[in-house]
Amino acid sequence: MDFLELTRRRYSVRSYKSDPVEKEKLSRILDSARLAPTAANRQPYQLIVIHTADREAELLRIYSKVWFVEAPIVICACGMPAKNWVRKDGKNYNDVDVAIVMDHLILAATAAGLGTCWIAAFDPAAAREVLGLPDGIEPLAFTPLGYAADQPPRKKRKPLSELVRYERW
Numbered sequence: 001m002d003f004l005e006l007t008r009r010r011y012s013v014r015s016y017k018s019d020p021v022e023k024e025k026l027s028r029i030l031d032s033a034r035l036a037p038t039a040a041n042r043q044p045y046q047l048i049v050i051h052t053a054d055r056e057a058e059l060l061r062i063y064s065k066v067w068f069v070e071a072p073i074v075i076c077a078c079g080m081p082a083k084n085w086v087r088k089d090g091k092n093y094n095d096v097d098v099a100i101v102m103d104h105l106i107l108a109a110t111a112a113g114l115g116t117c118w119i120a121a122f123d124p125a126a127a128r129e130v131l132g133l134p135d136g137i138e139p140l141a142f143t144p145l146g147y148a149a150d151q152p153p154r155k156k157r158k159p160l161s162e163l164v165r166y167e168r169w
């Protein structure tokens with residue numbers, strides 16, 4: 001599958017089968033995330049792989065949609081802002097670094113035939129408590145990881161003419 005086809009195929013999966021994710025596939029997906037670029041190559045993040053079996057109730061405290069715990073695995077991408085590269089004007093790029101890592105992970109999952117969904121609308125306090133996150137570790141995004149039980153919807157996107165400018169504003 002070429003890269004454009006891969007990006008077309010990815011969509012936010014909001015219904016999952018309980019079928020297990022093969023260990024080999026999980027390793028390959030995590031390795032794609034590991035290869036993501038980060039500012040100054042600091043790699044200031046941690047990925048937490050959570051098996052949902054028997055943890056449904058506490059995970060639903062983090063994000064209450066039932067489909068969040070349907071897949072066998074949920075992954076939490078955490079930033080470590082104090083370890084991140086910071087631009088001279090003080091801009092900390094931790095969110096960007098973690099987003100790139102998460103995007104590698106999500107596209108690798110798509111390439112492996114697995115479904116994912118970016119989740120930012122979770123309860124950070126519940127995430128901290130349930131996952132035992134120490135100070136300085138910021139949960140930034142979650143995704144379930146599993147086989148889709150739904151069908152991809154038609155992509156709704158603005159046309160390029162509304163999104164791209166050439167040479168200047």
Ligand SMILES: Cc1cc2nc3c(=O)[nH]c(=O)nc-3n(C[C@H](O)[C@H](O)[C@H](O)COP(=O)(O)O)c2cc1C
Pocket residue numbers: 010011012013117118119120121122155
């Ligand atoms: C940073 C980010 C946060 C998101 N948070 C949520 C979320 O909390 N819950 C949810 O159901 N979808 C969430 N989404 C999914 C978006 O709604 C979805 O990507 C968008 O509508 C485009 O649809 P598609 O992913 O199927 O192409 C999020 C996506 C991104 C990139």
